[in-house]
Amino acid sequence: MSMNSIRDTFFEECEELLEALVEGLSQMEEAPEDIEVVNAVFRAVHSIKGGAGAFGLDRLVNFAHTFETVMDMVRGNELSVDEKLMAIFHRSGDQLSDLVASSRDETDLDETSEKALIKELEGYLGDNAGADDFSFDAVTLDFGGPVEIEDAPAEESIGERVFKIAFKPKKELYENGHEPLLLFDALAEFGPLKVEADTSRLPDFDLFDPNDAILAWSLTLQTAETETTLHEVFEFVEGLCALDIQVDGSAPVFSAAVAAAPEPEAAPEPAVEAAQDNEPVAAAVAKPAPAAAATPAKESRGPKPTLRVDLDRVDRLINTVGELIINQAMISQRIEELDLPTVAHLTNELEAYKLLARDIQEGVMAIRAQPVKPLFQRMSRIVREASDATNKKAKLVTVGDSTEVDKTVIERLADPLTHMVRNAIDHGLESPEKRDEAGKDPVGTIRLSAAHRSGSVFIEIADDGAGLNREVILRKAIEKNLVPKDAELSDPEIDNLLFLPGFSTAGQVSNLSGRGVGMDVVKNAVQALGGRISISSTPGKGTTFTIILPLTLAVMDGFVISVADQTMVIPISSILETIRPNLRDIHVVGTDSELVSVRGSYVPIVDVADSLGLAETQEGPKTGILLLVSTETQGLTALRVSSIHDQRQVVIKSLESNYTAIPGVSAATILGDGKIALILDPEELIKLDHSTGFDLIPQP
Amino acid sequence: MTTKVLAIDDSRTIRNLLRVSLEGAGFEFHSACDGVEGVEVFPDVDPDVVITDINMPKMDGFGVIDSLRSGPNRTNVPILVLTTESSDDLKARARGAGATGWIVKPFDDASLVSVLRRLTGHVS
Numbered sequence A: 001m002s003m004n005s006i007r008d009t010f011f012e013e014c015e016e017l018l019e020a021l022v023e024g025l026s027q028m029e030e031a032p033e034d035i036e037v038v039n040a041v042f043r044a045v046h047s048i049k050g051g052a053g054a055f056g057l058d059r060l061v062n063f064a065h066t067f068e069t070v071m072d073m074v075r076g077n078e079l080s081v082d083e084k085l086m087a088i089f090h091r092s093g094d095q096l097s098d099l100v101a102s103s104r105d106e107t108d109l110d111e112t113s114e115k116a117l118i119k120e121l122e123g124y125l126g127d128n129a130g131a132d133d134f135s136f137d138a139v140t141l142d143f144g145g146p147v148e149i150e151d152a153p154a155e156e157s158i159g160e161r162v163f164k165i166a167f168k169p170k171k172e173l174y175e176n177g178h179e180p181l182l183l184f185d186a187l188a189e190f191g192p193l194k195v196e197a198d199t200s201r202l203p204d205f206d207l208f209d210p211n212d213a214i215l216a217w218s219l220t221l222q223t224a225e226t227e228t229t230l231h232e233v234f235e236f237v238e239g240l241c242a243l244d245i246q247v248d249g250s251a252p253v254f255s256a257a258v259a260a261a262p263e264p265e266a267a268p269e270p271a272v273e274a275a276q277d278n279e280p281v282a283a284a285v286a287k288p289a290p291a292a293a294a295t296p297a298k299e300s301r302g303p304k305p306t307l308r309v310d311l312d313r314v315d316r317l318i319n320t321v322g323e324l325i326i327n328q329a330m331i332s333q334r335i336e337e338l339d340l341p342t343v344a345h346l347t348n349e350l351e352a353y354k355l356l357a358r359d360i361q362e363g364v365m366a367i368r369a370q371p372v373k374p375l376f377q378r379m380s381r382i383v384r385e386a387s388d389a390t391n392k393k394a395k396l397v398t399v400g401d402s403t404e405v406d407k408t409v410i411e412r413l414a415d416p417l418t419h420m421v422r423n424a425i426d427h428g429l430e431s432p433e434k435r436d437e438a439g440k441d442p443v444g445t446i447r448l449s450a451a452h453r454s455g456s457v458f459i460e461i462a463d464d465g466a467g468l469n470r471e472v473i474l475r476k477a478i479e480k481n482l483v484p485k486d487a488e489l490s491d492p493e494i495d496n497l498l499f500l501p502g503f504s505t506a507g508q509v510s511n512l513s514g515r516g517v518g519m520d521v522v523k524n525a526v527q528a529l530g531g532r533i534s535i536s537s538t539p540g541k542g543t544t545f546t547i548i549l550p551l552t553l554a555v556m557d558g559f560v561i562s563v564a565d566q567t568m569v570i571p572i573s574s575i576l577e578t579i580r581p582n583l584r585d586i587h588v589v590g591t592d593s594e595l596v597s598v599r600g601s602y603v604p605i606v607d608v609a610d611s612l613g614l615a616e617t618q619e620g621p622k623t624g625i626l627l628l629v630s631t632e633t634q635g636l637t638a639l640r641v642s643s644i645h646d647q648r649q650v651v652i653k654s655l656e657s658n659y660t661a662i663p664g665v666s667a668a669t670i671l672g673d674g675k676i677a678l679i680l681d682p683e684e685l686i687k688l689d690h691s692t693g694f695d696l697i698p699q700p
Numbered sequence B: 001m002t003t004k005v006l007a008i009d010d011s012r013t014i015r016n017l018l019r020v021s022l023e024g025a026g027f028e029f030h031s032a033c034d035g036v037e038g039v040e041v042f043p044d045v046d047p048d049v050v051i052t053d054i055n056m057p058k059m060d061g062f063g064v065i066d067s068l069r070s071g072p073n074r075t076n077v078p079i080l081v082l083t084t085e086s087s088d089d090l091k092a093r094a095r096g097a098g099a100t101g102w103i104v105k106p107f108d109d110a111s112l113v114s115v116l117r118r119l120t121g122h123v124s
Helices: A002-030 A035-054 A058-076 A081-104 A112-128 A146-151 A171-175 A180-190 A227-233 A273-286 A311-337 A344-368 A375-391 A406-426 A432-437 A472-477 A491-499 A518-528 A608-612 A682-688 B011-022 B035-045 B062-068 B088-097 B109-120
Strands: A160-169 A193-198 A216-223 A243-247 A369-371 A394-399 A404-406 A442-455 A456-463 A532-538 A542-550 A553-562 A567-569 A575-579 A587-588 A593-598 A603-606 A625-631 A635-641 A641-649 A665-670 A676-680 B004-008 B028-032 B048-053 B077-081 B100-105
Touching: A002 A081, A002 A375, A002 B011, A035 A058, A035 A081, A035 B011, A058 A112, A081 A112, A081 B077, A112 B062, A160 A171, A160 A180, A160 A227, A180 A193, A180 A216, A180 A227, A180 A593, A180 B109, A193 A567, A227 A243, A227 A456, A311 A344, A344 A369, A344 A404, A369 A375, A369 A406, A369 B048, A375 A394, A375 A442, A404 A406, A404 A491, A404 A635, A406 A456, A406 A518, A406 A542, A456 A641, A472 A491, A491 A532, A542 B011, A553 A608, A553 A635, A553 A676, A567 A635, A593 A608, A593 B088, A603 A608, A608 A635, A608 A682, A625 A682, A635 A682, A641 A665, A665 B035, B004 B011, B004 B035, B011 B028, B028 B035, B035 B048, B048 B062, B048 B109, B077 B088, B077 B109, B088 B100, B100 B109
Parallel strands: A394 A442, A567 A676, A603 A635, B004 B028, B004 B048, B048 B077, B077 B100
Antiparallel strands: A160 A216, A160 A243, A193 A216, A369 A404, A442 A456, A456 A542, A532 A542, A553 A567, A553 A641, A575 A625, A587 A593, A593 A603, A625 A635, A665 A676
16 A cells, blocks of 8 residues: 555545534534534544644644634534524535645645634634644654654753662553563663662462552663653653652662662663563463453444445446447347247346346346435535525525435536535525515425436426526527527426526626626436436526436347338437327428428437438338437427337447447447447437428438 | 564554564464454454554544553553653653553654563563
8 A cells, every 4th residue: 555545545535524514513503512513513623633643744734733622612612603603614614625625635725714714613613722832843752762752852862871770560560461571671662771670569379469550660760861760751650650760879768678779870771671580470460361362353343344446447447348238139130140949048047137137237237326415405505605605595404315326427517516506595586585575484495305216217407496487588588699589488498498508597796696607507417327417497586407317328129120221229218109100190381391290290310320321221201110209409309210229228338438439329339249339319300300390400 | 482562553653563573573463453453453463562643533542552451351461552742741640540651653663672671571
């Protein structure tokens, strides 16, 4: 284990501790008197400080120390938590998190807010200020010894002197795990040492209590060391023994044995090194009744055991499982091709293989899955900062934060989610006064929820604000030439204008949302994860964004289809229904636009082959199979394909990293016959198709 | 004979640092992530010296010292307290509870090793 990997572990651990800190702080708000919660918060800060010290991260240590000291006062009931202090704690948590991040990435961090916070925190210290001045680098080890000889205070070395040391342990000295012999060893390192044991109080054997402290020693040491240094050897046993250290002949007398000691001048030659002769006696006393080590190992009651694994290894495994699924598909196909007369049992085995492969795949994906809790927790800071910046009041409510999502998804959702939460406060929530007027709680609620539903992950960001002002949105869109002046749009269509590149509802650029990131960026990020985002809004009640993501980025269920004699895959999740249309249901509008009538309403048809620029297979109105898909911006559309072959799980292989991005195609997969099939992106496909007459929303 | 160390600390970082320092110096290293686990594994590990953190969940360092110094599994094994505080108050409390000595974090390897050798008498 290298120092670097320990450093990595430290920062990983910091993330966990910061999570615990955020969680603890929000619990403190609910139950400020719960000492366990305060303890947990204290420990989190304390552990960060402890680790940071080891890596010389002074700023982090100093800030954590101040934070921790105030928290310790709360812990000790010296300080009660009010709203103001709670706010300072939250900000301190944020600051700590920033300091950790800047230490990890070795980037500069502006000191302004850090200094201001330290000042505010110190304002609470009162009498504690300074009393516990924490010095980070001054003390590395609070134990005197040979290694710190040069640190001994001012007493100058004045050549060799002879010390008389009277040492009489109390019972507690042994009970605290001390061993006189080892102290003598330490002294012997300073110079010739003569050790004499006073055994006069040793009782008869039948009266002997091994737990009692019976022996005393008188020691004579010739050394150039100072008296302070000698005292340091006894630092740990201070109070656990009677100790007297004197220069030369003025040693006190515990027993006659000392009086009989030779004159110090005589010490050099007869000095007994490390008192080997005394060992049997010392040992007999120092180790009374060794602990009965026979206690059987109890079952661990600790947290579930965990194993930390390099992410690369997991990804390698996921990749291999992907290959396994492809392999299984291939075997199935080969066997089918063999056209064996009795394949019933073989088919059964094969089906079992398929199920096992799927089990393995799900198991492996579960390794990558992580609860959304940390992600949601991070949003509490955003809510705090955003409501401060906009002078609004907001609280964050999270639901389903134990919902597990792929690690990559969580990582890549952080930015979009941050932006949406900011938006919700900046644009969604009304000012406290307005809310009051409207008969609402002046404190707005931002609700983040996550849930698994039908093989997808649903993440909702809801505010209880005023709802979207559709009039303003439409006007903006027209002003910006995003829609024609005379466009008549439905409410959902207007709502979806928010996702257009370059759209911004803010009449004035606020200091919060004016960061050049629009909802289009959010949308792109979600789509890059294979997900969709939708919006719904009720005037006066609020706005809800829903992000729907696939459970995994590695495998998906798809229809294997034929388009212009090519085999392709289309995600099942995007398909509402499949239609084999009658010719009379298809209507040609204008030159080449087609509509299909589905239960009385007309749905535009997009020919997949046309969109992709593949060779036409027939002229005139075509039937084929229509896949009804619903997309956010393009509405209900029917995609025309030649035929559907199969429904199966396919392994997603990135096209960009292996080839190049193709419009209308999201990725590729390998089929059972070993051939590569493109995975279609319905929404992009529809955009590509110029035959759709419903181009209300032009592309940039 | 190798000296066995049982380190009890809730911080993975500190446990790792101790492991590197001590294994490098020839000690046999065992660890536990909180007081309860530390006391539980103590009989099995049967260490020559225990290093314990003070602030830990479930059972703190004082609890560890208390458990090891009293009750049926009473032991006189040296217990070093690993602490970020260097206040006399804390030292007195630790000593009162039965700690053998203390080390202030951040510790330096050489001093830690020398203290351990001093407390155990083992020289590797």
